[in-house]
Amino acid sequence: MSTREKGGRFWLLAILALCLSAFVAVGCGSDSKDEASSTSASASSDSGDTIKVGILHSLSGTMAISEVSVRDSELLAIEEINKNGGVLGKQIEPVIEDGASDWPTFAEKAQKLISQDQVAATFGGWTSASRKAMLPVFEKNKALLYYPVQYEGLESSPYIFYTGATTNQQIIPALEYLQKEKGVKKLFLVGSDYVFPRTANKEIKAWAKANGMEVTGEEYAPLGSTEFSTIVNKVKASNSDAVFNTLNGDSNVAFFKQLDGAGLPSDKLPVVSVSIAEDEVRGIGADKVKGQIVAWNYYQTTPGAENEKFVKAYKAKYGKNRVTDDPIEAGYVGVKLWAAAVEKAGSTDPEKVKAASKGLTLDAPEGKVTVNGENQHITKTSRIGVINENGLIDTVWESDGPIEPDPYLKTYDWAKGLS
Amino acid sequence: MTTEPWLIDELLKIRGLEVDFDGFKAVDGVDVDVKVGEVHFLIGPNGAGKTTVIDCITGMTKPTGGSVLFDETELRGKKENEIVKLGVGRTFQTASVFEALTVEDNLDLAASFRMSTLKLLRRRRGTSETVTKALESTGLEDVRAKPAGTLSHGQKQWLEIGMLLCQDPKLLLLDEPVAGMSPEERTRTGELIRLVAESCTVLCVEHDMDFLRRFADRVTVMDEGKVIKANATVAEVQADERIQEIYIGKGRGIEEVSA
């Protein structure tokens, strides 16, 4: 080691020190004003002329495909509320952060929104993994998260409002539809390899066992996989009546194509999908999924004045070729529900908003929804639809009115021991 | 094959060595004997298989047949570093030194080759006697603190030989030690090799006839993977018309090669 190199270390450490000083300086600069008032996030958030809310979705990375549209609908809702005078007489100011399809980033940005920006509530997340990463952050800060996507259930955090469906509002109605309307006796389960499909399939198997349906197989493909030949061979060999499909967006094209290539088009072997909505169909191509069955709570075609207004406004803001779908609508509903609760409570304090949300009802694009005060999910009407050649979805079956959310499936005997 | 007295105490005994590169016989039934204490030259035109023989001795190339006996030990199948520890050192055609390290560190690493891993984890304090001596004999004292990458071509060759000196080998294999050197550098290299030869046996692959004349005790000549003359003196080689023809056949005379 020459003496010159020894000197090099000093200089490097000096640079490191400089970096750190800069870091400290920047940190202080941006934090100093927050430090003083950081005792109560909620107290300060409505003290100014505006009320800040966080929007936290993946704007980059693999999940951007889905989440960008939800961000758009949330921004639309905020714009509408602001046009009508805002909440508590103040304008809502969205603070947008990128979760970058990376779960710890979601946790980091959630913390940033709460402690730096002091938002009154946050709207965000898509994957279960991102929600699970954010959950402890919101619970420990006693701050609110509105989560807009259907998920696998078995969760009810006191600081999260779930505006997407839980299993008993989407998957179980779909199973009942398959059994009663399609006479399915043997069901094959195909999903992407992540938490939602695996947990959903566990529930499906429990339901099937109790209701005399046979599950003939259960296969998972890595996320993003386009190789389904082996799975299709297994489906074919199983002689199933239908397939329950929890594959993630882009894998669906490959799966449907290969089913078709193996002589199993949709009229021969019905496939029920719970992760394909209108926005995904746009990317897949309507011709490839035409005639496929899907299960959601809202479609762009859902009748009603509220929805007409919503679709019109969404297209006016973002372009004619854009479509609305279930998660997009649920994101929109989340913002509206929060605003309604804040008005009712007369405050943005999370505890007061929670209290005011109990039993709150709203005329949403999907119909009337009511917040369940106990588990903070909302009532939802289940709808089975078929994809048409325009990439839109026609409702073919609908539940009798909104279904009460039951994330832990407590009201179902067959689900005992699941949670 | 012979019972002549100077063949008895061979340090290195190669018998029937064969190397087959996908059907191409680079070395085909080669016998070489290197006696204790001598400076033995291995010569031949390009592609004769000389370097391959060296590679086989040191474990770099796995022979397909034959045997390599060093001090009664079979080297075939042994790993490179095991062979070194038995006392066989080698240089490469293009000097291979650690360019990012200082000259002294280069020599020190060579001298520490029997150290346990645990001891290696300690910092070097000062300079060992072996290294000091090697610095002296290679004349690299002035540049001891310089990175080896900044040395001249000749200096690198001497450093490499110096590194081997630090290891106190029984047999030293030199692969074209003076190729590309200026006349003065050659002379210095020769002196260095002579110094080395005092304490160990040398097997040297070289083209330079002048160099060969001055330092070789005995010579083995190879062509196209075969030995065509074994254990000859320099005079015998120069007198042998067959050897002249081989070199001329390859387009250059034996003296020309040294140019």
Next chain:
Amino acid sequence: MATAMKALGPTREQLLARVGFAVSALLLLVVAPAFLSDFRLGLLAKFLCFAIIAVGIAIAWGNGGMLVLGQGLFFGLGGYCMAMYLKLAEAGSVGLPDFMVWSGRETLPAFWKPFEHAWFAVGAAVIVPVIFAALLGTLIFRSRVRGPYFAILTQALAAAFVILLVGQQAITGGTNGLTNITTFFGLDLADPGDQRVLYFLAAISLGVVYLIARQLLNSRYGKLLIAVRDAEDRVRFLGYSATRVKVIAFATAAGMAGLAGALFVPIVGIISPAMLGIVPSIEMVVWVAVGGRASLAGAIAGAIAVNWAKSSLSEEFPSGWLYFQGALFIAVVAFAPMGIAGAVAWARDRILERTGRKQPGPTTTATAEGTS
């Protein structure tokens, strides 16, 4: 001779280096905690974990020439070992972590059992990556797989590990990973004061790791590592086992990544496969490349600087950040292969030349083959 050298004592430069270390320590241990908000300090703690990984990469790649593109794997092994213990500690009377319950598992898998003990988990967080790297390294290096082949194999390994973790949801937590970790040896992770304790733990660990790495690189072994990087055959023909030299560096880097993972879990409260895959693994190399691949201090500075830039830039321009990251990387690797450290050394040499305190000459640090 030896005594003569020793008698000189530390040179002026060595003294300066020590002052630099002390100043950095002061900044990290006193100044930063005094002035940064809890949120920023939490971020800095995370970056310090990353800096620990970077030190390991500087050893294996910068000095040993082994481009490790799968450090996420070792980071993950360490993180999961620690998280398994923390999950079990929290599971309490149920005895099963939450995700196992909702994945339908009724009993604890056998390999989880030892992680009920804190000492086992802490030890395993470092030792498991080390053993794994040593085994894998021996297999790979023994068959003389190196350079790009080695890089791609480690990358494939990280990818395979992620797929494995995701596929075994019931015992690994699947894509979600292990989340909702709220306590750490009695510390309440929601409490800012306790988070500070973790920050100090990370800062001190980084200091210790740095000193270990420096000792390693200054020893004969460190020289040998550089020798293997530049002329592996020569090392072998000096009687050393090049495989062993490389395995030690590879395993050390893995152990450091494992330690970083173990610290990361309580600081961030989550470990998931998304942080171990190909992209995060390459990002780890990016930090080191930007900082200066062969320099320990450079690697640390790179890890902190790049992550800090990412955190603040991505707040402003989500998609712009990716362009910036890509461009930064191209610029650094193609045009300034020694990164910040190289630029600093170059600038210092120029200044010293100007002021006449140093003879002009070739700089050793400004080339890709430079030293520590």
Next chain:
Amino acid sequence: MEALLEQLVVGLSIGSILLLVALGLTFTFGQMGVINMAHGEFIMAGAYTTYVLQELLGAENITAAFLLSLPIALVVAGLMGLLLEATLIKRLYGRPLDTLLVTWGVALILQQVARDVFGAQNVAVASPAWLDGGTELFGIDLPYNRLFIFALAMAVTVAAWVVVGKLKQGRRMRAVMQNRQLAAASGIGTASVDRRTFFLGSGLAGIAGVALTQLGSVGPALGTYYIIDAFLVVIVGGLGQLRGAVIAAFSLGIINSLSEYWTQASLAKVIVFVCIIVFLQFRPQGIFATESRGLA
């Protein structure tokens, strides 16, 4: 027995996709020693080429757009490769690890460009009607799109083999690969040979991209799904060895399909990887050794 046969066919089908994505790499990686992580993004560029052509030519000309996109994608991806070679890679010969890192930066940027130009949303590429559906032979399903990809892979391989083995250009490429100095000394313009090799290798990635549009939808991350597999094929096959790549691609495909049949898709990937590590223990130089002692 039938299941086994079925899986062998699946394996051949996976293998032909692997071969197609890896073929370009046997040139850029195998012959030039350049580890181009942006190879996946050249594949993506080929796929988007098909999409753009379909948009331009309209719904009634799907077949024409698809067939036309094969040569156009070759040129588009090839030109991108050429640009990359001329601006960055040229500076990095002899530093394979650095090419890996630099081209990864390029890959990041290209992905983001695709995201900004075409949207984060995947885009749909329609299939020509003659590629929909399938036929049955001995009770085994043979989807037309799979047959097409298999045939395409074979055709491209043969074409590449002819170029490398029979044409003057190919002989020059091999000469440069084996001994750069000697080739330069014998009057071969190594720089222009490098450019051509890179154009060809990158162009082949473009063709692979066109083929992939027939399997799934097209998105910015398309290339990332294939890049590692492609490199593994080249490593297992042996550097710069076409026949090695062919054997490696099909072997990996069959191992994958068989292990997926007996276990699960996720485990299959891990099994394939373990097989590769074990294989490299015995043949670190790949199925076929290179004549050059270069790179490693």
